Amino acid sequence: MQTLEMNVNGSDVRLEIHPDETLAEVLRDRLGLIGTKIACGEGECGACTVLIDGVAVTSCITPAMKAHGRRVTTIEGLSRDTELHVIQQAFVDSTASQCGYCTPGFIMATKALLDANPNPTREDIMHGISGNLCRCTGYYQIVDAVALAAKRLAEEGRK
């Protein structure tokens, strides 16, 4: 067992873990943060996307120890109490989910994209979410949702 210290969604945590546990496993099984989904388990689909120090990674193939001393943001870290984050609300309003299993990953990829590029073109958006797969929506509503989120975040910034 090894000690893992990290900050998850603003809270410091200290855990004893097996050195080969992935970050997705630690978040889900040890911290109960099951919003992070494991779908392919091979870093191919993006459902498990979380941010480490603001950078999007696939947590299913990230050794949990890589988060030692780092700040991790998961889907649970976006909403405030019962109030959805702007990106989450934009996904709801754009009907950008069907089964919903890929949605947390898409929203975290969107967070990373909009943090780096607050005013993306449609092509930028498609590029930004190209690490995430959805088998239901056909992507159009998801691209709309990201564009809507960008627009609302810009409006919020102007207020």
Next chain:
Amino acid sequence: MWEEYLFANSVEHALELLARYEGRAQLIAGGTDLVLQSQRGQCPATVMVDITRIPGLNRIEERDGFILIGAQVTHAQIAASPLIRDKAPILAMACSQVGGPQTRNAGTLVGNVVNAQPAADGATALFVLDAELEVATQEGRRWEPISHVYRGVGVCTINACREMVTAVRFKPLVNACGCSYQRLARRKALTLPTLVVAVVLEMTGDTIKAARIAIGPVAPTPYRATDAEAHLVGKKAEESVFAEAGQLAAAKAKPRDSLIRGSSEYRTAMVGVLVRRALAEAAQECHRRG
């Protein structure tokens, strides 16, 4: 699977840890390949030595006539680097095609090389750039041409249980060069290529002064199409010449029939097509740069 996960704080420390565990420890950077290989039982090492927190290995810089890229530099950082986009755009193009953004954020170029898979975008671009790798051992450091370290599918002469690649370097491309990176894959993102062609072309007026063509993964390792390169020198840059070079390059391809990547016949034919397209695009780029 793993008994320990250790962070090295210097290159010397990493090498010392490898020596201490006598083959049971292996270096890990992004881990995008290694974690899966380990889970599938393809990696015997039980101790991971993480190199991503060693100071000084995260640089992309121009020094002593070379561009140097440290072992921690990710595909995303290379794709976004103004220096690489200016002085070696072919490498930025290649790195921007790897996996998706999340994979590019974690996976390193040096890791891509050491893993030695033939379907490696970054490594194919490094073949066209005649890149060299700095290999650190407890005895000292040496530079090795990239073509020397590939020994076959997934086989690299550099043993990550004993030695460490600390950097990759290559000469910047001259201003008059045109580049093209052609990639054939089953979809546009999140997939390995079935074929990649990287071309760097240098011209004087309408005449080809020098040509470099690297191709993967249609043989056990990426390779340079040297016959095609030699054929182009001194010729006028035109479609028929590009097609001849494509045929010469295809003659050296040895792809296997693959359910994932397509038949040998198809991919061999496509080598000719992509080489021709890449040369035409690179020639246009040369004209544009004037």
